[in-house]
Amino acid sequence: MKSQSEKSKQFAALHQAGNSFVIPNPWDIGSANAPGARFDHEYYRTTHMPLVKDRMGDSCKSYTIDKGLAGSAPGTPAIYVGMCHIFCDSVEVFQKGFGPHAQEIMCDVRNYTNLTPVMQISEVIVG
Amino acid sequence: MKSQSEKSKQFAALHQAGNSFVIPNPWDIGSANAPGARFDHEYYRTTHMPLVKDRMGDSCKSYTIDKGLAGSAPGTPAIYVGMCHIFCDSVEVFQKGFGPHAQEIMCDVRNYTNLTPVMQISEVIVG
Numbered sequence A, B: 001m002k003s004q005s006e007k008s009k010q011f012a013a014l015h016q017a018g019n020s021f022v023i024p025n026p027w028d029i030g031s032a033n034a035p036g037a038r039f040d041h042e043y044y045r046t047t048h049m050p051l052v053k054d055r056m057g058d059s060c061k062s063y064t065i066d067k068g069l070a071g072s073a074p075g076t077p078a079i080y081v082g083m084c085h086i087f088c089d090s091v092e093v094f095q096k097g098f099g100p101h102a103q104e105i106m107c108d109v110r111n112y113t114n115l116t117p118v119m120q121i122s123e124v125i126v127g
Helices: A004-013 A041-059 A091-111 B004-013 B041-059 B091-111
Strands: A021-024 A062-071 A082-088 A120-126 B021-024 B062-071 B082-088 B120-126
Touching (some): A041 A062, A041 A082, A041 B120, A082 A091, B041 B062, B041 B082, B041 B091
Antiparallel strands (some): A021 A120, A062 A082, A120 B062, B021 B082, B021 B120, B062 B082
């Protein structure tokens, strides 16, 4: 069983570096629509993401938060309840800033949702 | 069978307006990983998104493009091959700008991918 810190390092180590990259932190609708699913947008905005920024320091250049309102098909909910993008200069910078605090940050997730976040590394083509 | 224009109007009409909103245009990994899947990032950046901006005019305040590099689990690809966000002042403004050109824009999708885009309407909480 790997620790969160080890997982984070492994996660970052696998990824190529771009000139700039982004980590969308969207939430799976399958989980979002499960009975009893919750997502506290207020906590996410006022506590969780500021915690991430505080711990990452200058390695997090900036972040954005989107709140899903609706899907594209009539009557469907948004695929992702919430989404954040964390902007860093490189994967290495992300790893250095996030890795040491991964466990604390991931433990805080339970404070605003019972959903499982999905993540990916992207390169910013047009920002 | 509804036309693209009708679908677009129906799509927009169903959504609540926020102070600001965003349309992520991510791509389903299920399609992305299908045999024979293609996505021309160069065309997307230099032709498709500029086309969208040109047709929408001032109703599109700005847009961003992300290129997926990798997923979070070791050895997994990014969930979305590409993603764009289109920023508008409201759903109504989006509808007015996108609706009349929906058919032309959607027809251009085939020029850079054989995947099916997924969309959602979001409110920008932190931009």
